[in-house]
Amino acid sequence: MSRFLLTRLWQSAVTLVLASMVVFAGVRALPGDPALAVAGEEATPETVAAVRAQLGLDQPLWVQYGRYASNLLQGDLGTSVRTGTPVSELITGTLPVTAWLSLYAILVAIVVGVGTGVVAAVRRGRWPELVANGFSLLALSVPSFWLGLLAILYLAVGLGWFPASGYVAPSEDPLRAVYHLTLPAVILGTGLAAVIMRQTRASMLQNLSSDYVRTARAKGASRSAVVLRFALRNSLVVVVTLVGLQLGGLISGAVVTERIFGLPGFGKLTLDSVFSRDYPVIEGVVLVVTLAYIVINLAVDVVYSVLDPRIRVGGGAR
Structure with missing residues (x-):
């Protein structure tokens, strides 16, 4: 039983890592710009660029995922860009x-x-x-x-x-x-x-x-x-x-x-x-x-x- 549980836990950890990669890439393939949604439709290009830099969306995807994975290991799911509330609380x-x-x-x-x-x-x-x-x-x-x-x-x-x-x-x-x-x-x-x-x-x-x-x-x-x-x-x-x-x-x-x-x-x-x-x-x-x-x-x-x-x-x- 213990060997089975250890094997399944290892498989579960690998599954979670792969799922985080797929989710991270899939979410960013959605149409629309979250920076524009946060800044508002009437925002200027400079404001949208500033929001994008604040959210880290102007960095390469591998840098964004590295920061995201590091936060996950610390139990931090991030903060909602819409409400500013921690995702874990939501x-x-x-x-x-x-x-x-x-x-x-x-x-x-x-x-x-x-x-x-x-x-x-x-x-x-x-x-x-x-x-x-x-x-x-x-x-x-x-x-x-x-x-x-x-x-x-x-x-x-x-x-x-x-x-x-x-x-x-x-x-x-x-x-x-x-x-x-x-x-x-x-x-x-x-x-x-x-x-x-x-x-x-x-x-x-x-x-x-x-x-x-x-x-x-x-x-x-x-x-x-x-x-x-x-x-x-x-x-x-x-x-x-x-x-x-x-x-x-x-x-x-x-x-x-x-x-x-x-x-x-x-x-x-x-x-x-x-x-x-x-x-x-x-x-x-x-x-x-x-x-x-x-x-x-x-x-x-x-x-x-x-x-x-x-x-x-x-x-x-x-």
């Missing part, structure tokens, strides 16, 4: 909103997806399977932004069951925080729930027809024990893979949901920084998302060995 102020939303959406997706997937597999060929398949098809077909607008129109404005916008931190009032995040979390998790449902159903059907399940039934194991203890546990390996891949994607992909529901999260910060050509904020956001992917994938690999003893984290079979 990220720590908005990331918890997106993190809570993503975790809530993942919870909704797991409960709904695994539940409907198990029911569809156990009740194969009956009406529960038809309902589950219809739900997954509908959830995958309807865009999340359209589903969010319909939810606000009917559930928030029409019936008043949920707030249409706003955010309350869980540290201030946990119940109100759950209340405000329920509707956006359901909208964000619906598509993932459909994917989990289909994968869980397929994996459950395969496991239910396996030899070890038939052996358990022959030994007199109850139906619930066969479904939950044997078939579902092995099927959860697929679910863990999906959750691990999608959790990082939800953190970076919750932009639309946050904009629709007016949440001051990571998505709003990302869009604002892109529109204003705020290089340091864009670079900090992408690096944080990259780090989230690395940590989540490492956690998924470790969880594999817990769910299925046949899988050894270091590689190979026992």
